[in-house]
Amino acid sequence: MKQLKLTTELNVTPSEWKINHQSNIVTIGSCFADVLGSQLLDNKFPVLNNPFGTVFNPLAIAKLLDLSLDGKPPHAALYHQNTDGIWLHHDFHSSLWSASRVDLEEKLIEKQKQVNQFLRNADVLVITFGTAFAYRHRATNVLVGNCHKVPSDKFVKELLHLDQVIIGLEHLLFKLQSIKRDLRIILTVSPVRHTKDTLPLNQVSKSTLRLVCHRLSEKFKQVDYFPAYEIMVDELRDYRFYKPDLIHPNSVAEEHIFRTFGEAFIDKPALDFMKDWEGIQKMLNHHAQHGFTPSHLALLHTLHGRLSDLADQVDLSDELIEINRRIREFPVNS
Structure with a gap:
C-alpha cells in the first residue's frame, strides 16, 4: 500500500555559502525577525537582533538602515x-521611548550608530518584510x-x-554593497498574517512582498530568499501550528x-x-528533584x-561561571 502523505513538504535548496559561529548577523523587520534572531542568539551566534524594534513595511526598514549608514539623524518632525x-x-517602534524629546533623540542616534558599526563588520543581514501596507504622515507627507496609536485621520x-518598493530597496542594497561587498542578505516574508487588512488584502500584501523578494534575488547575487511564509501556509497548512x-x-x-x-x-x-547545545541546555535547566x-x-x-569541550567553539564563560558556582555551593557532606 502506498504511504499516505499528510503534508506537502517544501524542498529548500541549501545555499552555496554558510553561516557559522564566527558570522556576525543582523536581523531587522517584523516580529518574525525577532523570533529568528532570538533563536540564533539562543544557539550562541553573534546577533544584533532587530535593533529598531518591530518594523513591518519594507520602505520603513530601508529608511532606518539608510539613515544609519549615512549617519543622518531621525526626521525632526516625526517626534x-x-x-x-x-x-x-x-x-521607530514604541519600545524606543523616553520621558523627554532630547533624551529620545540621543537614544535613537546612539542606536543608529550601533547599527552602522555592526553592519560594517556584519557577514549576514536578514530582513523580514511583514506587510506591503504603509502609513503616510499627513503633516509631513512621508x-x-x-503610528503609535495617534488618531487615524x-x-x-x-x-x-511593487516598483516603489523595489526602487527603495535597490538603493539600499547598492549602498550596502559599497560598504561591505561580501555581505550576504537573506530576505524573508513574515508568516504572520495581517488579518486586520482582511484576508484577501493580506494575500495581496504578501504577494507584493514575495514578488519584491523574487526580483531582488534575481538581480543581486548576494541576496537569497528563505521561504518562511511558504513553509507556514503550505507545509504547515493546519491551525494546530x-x-x-x-x-x-x-x-x-x-x-x-x-x-x-538551519x-x-x-x-x-x-x-x-546546536544538537549538543540543545542537550546541554536541558541539563542547565534541570532542577534537582x-x-x-x-x-x-x-x-x-x-x-x-x-561545556569545557565546547568552549573553544563559542563563548560559554557565563555558563561555566554558573556551573562552577553551583558546584562550589554544594554541601561538602552531601
Missing part, C-alpha cells in the same frame, strides 16, 4: 508626545514605520506599489521553520554544535566537562 507625556518617533493608509490568535505561528511551527533555515544556511559544524544528592553533583561535573 510625538503621547497623552502620558512619553516621547516616541514615528519611524511614509512612517509606526493624521495618516493615510496605502498599499505600496498557530497560536490561539490564529495569526502567529506557535512554538512548534517556529522550531520547524528555524530547523529548515539546514539551508548553517554549516555542518555549527549544526552539530531530591536536593543535594551525589547523582546531582555528578551531573554538574558532567555538565562542566561538556
Whole structure:
C-alpha cells in the first residue's frame, strides 16, 4: 500500500555559502525577525537582533538602515508626545521611548550608530518584510514605520506599489554593497498574517512582498530568499501550528521553520554544535528533584566537562561561571 502523505513538504535548496559561529548577523523587520534572531542568539551566534524594534513595511526598514549608514539623524518632525507625556518617533517602534524629546533623540542616534558599526563588520543581514501596507504622515507627507496609536485621520493608509518598493530597496542594497561587498542578505516574508487588512488584502500584501523578494534575488547575487511564509501556509497548512490568535505561528511551527533555515544556511559544524547545545541546555535547566544528592553533583561535573569541550567553539564563560558556582555551593557532606 502506498504511504499516505499528510503534508506537502517544501524542498529548500541549501545555499552555496554558510553561516557559522564566527558570522556576525543582523536581523531587522517584523516580529518574525525577532523570533529568528532570538533563536540564533539562543544557539550562541553573534546577533544584533532587530535593533529598531518591530518594523513591518519594507520602505520603513530601508529608511532606518539608510539613515544609519549615512549617519543622518531621525526626521525632526516625526517626534510625538503621547497623552502620558512619553516621547516616541514615528519611524521607530514604541519600545524606543523616553520621558523627554532630547533624551529620545540621543537614544535613537546612539542606536543608529550601533547599527552602522555592526553592519560594517556584519557577514549576514536578514530582513523580514511583514506587510506591503504603509502609513503616510499627513503633516509631513512621508511614509512612517509606526503610528503609535495617534488618531487615524493624521495618516493615510496605502498599499505600496511593487516598483516603489523595489526602487527603495535597490538603493539600499547598492549602498550596502559599497560598504561591505561580501555581505550576504537573506530576505524573508513574515508568516504572520495581517488579518486586520482582511484576508484577501493580506494575500495581496504578501504577494507584493514575495514578488519584491523574487526580483531582488534575481538581480543581486548576494541576496537569497528563505521561504518562511511558504513553509507556514503550505507545509504547515493546519491551525494546530498557530497560536490561539490564529495569526502567529506557535512554538512548534517556529522550531520547524528555524530547523529548515538551519539546514539551508548553517554549516555542518555549527549544526552539530546546536544538537549538543540543545542537550546541554536541558541539563542547565534541570532542577534537582531530591536536593543535594551525589547523582546531582555528578551531573554538574558532567555538565562542566561538556561545556569545557565546547568552549573553544563559542563563548560559554557565563555558563561555566554558573556551573562552577553551583558546584562550589554544594554541601561538602552531601
